[in-house]
Amino acid sequence: MIEFHSVTKRFPDGTLAVDDFSLALPSHKTTVFVGTSGSGKTTLLRMINRMVDPTSGSIDIDGADIGTLEPVQLRRGIGYVMQNSGLLPHRRVVDNVATVPMLRGTPKRKAREEALVLLDTVGLDRSLANRYPNQLSGGQQQRVGVARGLAVNPNILLMDEPFGAVDPIVRAELQQELLRLQRELGKTVVFVTHDIDEAFLLGDRVVILRTGGKVAQVGTPAEILANPIDEFVATFVGADR
Ligand code: ADP
Numbered sequence: 221m222i223e224f225h226s227v228t229k230r231f232p233d234g235t236l237a238v239d240d241f242s243l244a245l246p247s248h249k250t251t252v253f254v255g256t257s258g259s260g261k262t263t264l265l266r267m268i269n270r271m272v273d274p275t276s277g278s279i280d281i282d283g284a285d286i287g288t289l290e291p292v293q294l295r296r297g298i299g300y301v302m303q304n305s306g307l308l309p310h311r312r313v314v315d316n317v318a319t320v321p322m323l324r325g326t327p328k329r330k331a332r333e334e335a336l337v338l339l340d341t342v343g344l345d346r347s348l349a350n351r352y353p354n355q356l357s358g359g360q361q362q363r364v365g366v367a368r369g370l371a372v373n374p375n376i377l378l379m380d381e382p383f384g385a386v387d388p389i390v391r392a393e394l395q396q397e398l399l400r401l402q403r404e405l406g407k408t409v410v411f412v413t414h415d416i417d418e419a420f421l422l423g424d425r426v427v428i429l430r431t432g433g434k435v436a437q438v439g440t441p442a443e444i445l446a447n448p449i450d451e452f453v454a455t456f457v458g459a460d461r
Pocket residue numbers: 231232233235236237255256257258259260261262263264
């Protein structure tokens with residue numbers, strides 16, 4: 221379980237990105253942070269793997285305050301997938317994934333075998349494994365990005381608008397793929413999007429944010445749709461249509 225305790229993040233330029241945010245995210249479920257641009261979603265996500273540290277407050281994972289852990293050690297248990305897949309352009313697809321177990325000391329041959337299995341897991345055809353990232357479509361690159369995220373064998377997978385840059389048809393395919401993966405793997409997924417339809421499709425729990433990381437409403441998609449807490453949420457989820 222990931223627990224935010226009164227977490228505030230003020231950037232050095234004075235921007236208050238997250239203001240006194242407290243919430244527990246259940247294990248083995250997908251929690252989606254959704255809100256308009258600038259509502260603090262990415263900042264919240266990046267605090268979970270200490271790419272960003274809170275100004276005040278704390279975050280616990282399974283009861284341990286992550287502020288006391290070395291970031292490198294913490295990230296061994298946390299996969300991170302972002303919008304532009306983050307692939308190394310000069311490495312073949314298989315090696316982009318294999319570098320992750322190799323960093324942990326797995327020999328190259330074994331790491332490549334693991335990488336091929338992960339590419340199967342995310343539904344990428346093995347015939348593409350020896351290509352370079354720019355020889356793949358955007359959707360295929362995102363699959364490789366997800367395989368990389370899974371390569372640390374994480375308990376927690378952080379996903380920041382991972383399907384934001386692909387066309388709607390591929391996006392729908394990738395969403396279905398993530399739902400399938402979740403049924404099979406049951407990771408603790410924290411997913412960031414500005415798209416409420418995506419949030420409702422993927423989220424076991426959805427956290428609707430306003431500017432400043434202020435929680436407007438938390439609930440299952442069904443709960444929020446049936447009972448939007450205020451006009452802001454009603455408008456955001458389209459319940460007033
Ligand atoms: P979202 O992911 O919802 O678009 P972000 O978490 O990226 O929101 O940003 C929240 C707020 O913090 C925004 O106002 C943004 O401009 C600001 N912000 C994000 N990163 C920084 C930074 N490194 N320095 C200053 N302000 C930042």
